[in-house]
Amino acid sequence: MRIGMPHMGNTYIPFKALFQRLNVDFVLSPISNRRTLSLGVRHSPEGLCIPFKLTLGNLIEATELGADTLLMPSGYGICRLGYYAMTQEQILHDLGYNNIKVIGVGFSEHKLFGLLKIIKQLSNNAPWIRIISAFRIGLTKLNALDKIERVVQKIRAVELVKGTANKLYAKAVKAIDEADDYNTLKKVETGYINQLKQIDKNPQAQxxxxxxxxxxxxxxxxxxxxxxxxxxxxxxxxxxxxxxxxxxxxxxxxxxxxxxxxxxxxxxxxxxxxxxxxxxxxxxxxxxxxxxxxxxxxxxxxxxxxxxxxxxxxxxxxxxxxxxxxxxxxxxxxxxxxxxxxxxxxxxxxxxxxxxxxxxxxx
Ligand code: SF4
The missing domain is CATH 3.40.50.11900 (Rossmann fold)
Structure with missing residues (x-):
């Protein structure tokens, strides 16, 4: 079984950490780009929303890289999202990827335990202690990413040289992706937040x-x-x-x-x-x-x-x-x-x- 999933911002980083720690075979499709969009648009019903089209493009690209089990966010709410996993699976079958399975993961209705149970199945029944530890490191990465992004949102507006915060942010994202333990993660988080705060700012900016x-x-x-x-x-x-x-x-x-x-x-x-x-x-x-x-x-x-x-x-x-x-x-x-x-x-x-x-x- 090889797992793939769509992109949404930096969410691939915590999932990658989670799956790597559990030795799950996981492929990372390219970050969404023009090709992803054009694949999604070409194979989607015209009236569907951009989340459907772009995620379909991501799933096709993951399939091209050998993924056979695709995870797709789902939900029981009123919007069409609840049907996306099965519709996308059907589209992939029609495209000739007959053995592909798209699993709809409803985070809100499964809640924490339901999600951990899905991870247990995907990880070939790994022990709970390993699952919880892998889940924790994923969450820590997620928190670090978001804390740094919040600072970036403030600094971008007032920095003297436009683009400085973005460059640091890109480095921080890479460092969080590569960090492998809690100490390193903490150092990366504090280090980059400090560097961001030291960027030269326009003193007159309001x-x-x-x-x-x-x-x-x-x-x-x-x-x-x-x-x-x-x-x-x-x-x-x-x-x-x-x-x-x-x-x-x-x-x-x-x-x-x-x-x-x-x-x-x-x-x-x-x-x-x-x-x-x-x-x-x-x-x-x-x-x-x-x-x-x-x-x-x-x-x-x-x-x-x-x-x-x-x-x-x-x-x-x-x-x-x-x-x-x-x-x-x-x-x-x-x-x-x-x-x-x-x-x-x-x-x-x-x-x-x-x-x-x-x-x-x-x-
Ligand atoms: S809320 Fe539902 S219908 Fe609207 S864009 Fe999101 S997935 Fe599509």
Whole structure:
């Protein structure tokens, strides 16, 4: 059995560590790129969302590298995600990869123990102690990656030489990938955070604060959103994103099982406008706008084209009384970087004018 799985940001790093420690034969397909997208688009039904198309491209590329058992995130929610694993398996069979099995892994419904049981099966019944130890190192890597990324989001906006934080970030990601024990990981994490904080900054910079909300996959896979956070950083904007995989894992696998609902605050904020879960992350998108309207200068809403939950959220957002500018960006294979950059520049310009107007009114 050779395992493959789709990409989503840096999540391949903890999974790679987990599988390597359990001696599971695991192939890493190329990070999502133009070829991945074009493979996915060519073999997907046209109306499906970009997460389906890009992950299908990843699965095809993993299959080309010899993977025969593919893990695909799944879910029992209202959106189409729950059908993706079986649809993608059928497409792979139609393409002639007859022995491929696509296993839908529903993190939210399986919870921690269910997930560990799947890992046990994949690792040929490895002892629990080894599974837990491998799982722990994966989680530690995940936490380190996210902590460093949070710092990068702040530094990009104020660094004197644009691109310095990104270079350090790339080195940090590589070092975390290569680290093999907790001590090294801790050193890498603290070392890179310190280096990032020492980057020369523009002393006059007062960055705009822009929240990023929207659908899970496009928030976390930079290729699918045309690296929007980096582009905002270049424009001197500090990005705030609620969703990090480490936080989501803590919530879905641990806290939720203990009956703690970290999302309650966001859902409560959305209640006057949307009374229930509508699948995907639509409820959270509305809640985030309401919750952070006073704190952020603006909000970027990332919505995959044809994603029903985000279409609903997009249509509700203009009518909330908590009013901050929102720019919805539809992510799709048709979205071009130049088009997105033009809209980002205009949006940032608008936010700056609003800030200046607020400032002038005060004096
Ligand atoms: S939430 Fe939207 S984009 Fe995400 S999988 Fe479901 S339909 Fe696709």
């Amino acid at each position: 960055p705009l604060i822009v929240g990023i909300t929207g659908e899970f996959y496009v928030l976390l896979e930079p290729f699918s959103n045309l690296d929007v956070e980096n582009e905002l950083g270049k424009l001197g904007v500090e990005v705030r994103r609620r969703l990090f995989i480490s936080g989501w894992t803590k919530f879905s696998l641990f806290l939720n099982s203990l009956g703690i609902n970290e999302m309650a605050k966001i859902h409560k904020a959305a209640l006057p406008y949307l009374k229930r879960d509508i699948g995907g992350d639509g409820w959270e998108s509305v809640g985030e706008k309401v919750l952070h309207a006073k704190e952020y200068d603006g909000l970027i809403h990332l919505a995959p084209f044809t994603c029903m939950p985000e279409i609903v959220a997009q249509n509700i957002m203009p009518s909330t009384k908590e009013n901050i500018p929102v720019l919805t960006i539809l992510c799709d294979e048709q979205t071009t970087k130049t088009g997105m950059l033009t809209r980002l520049e205009a949006f940032v310009d608008l936010l700056e004018r609003k800030r200046r107007a607020r400032h002038n009114n005060r004096y």
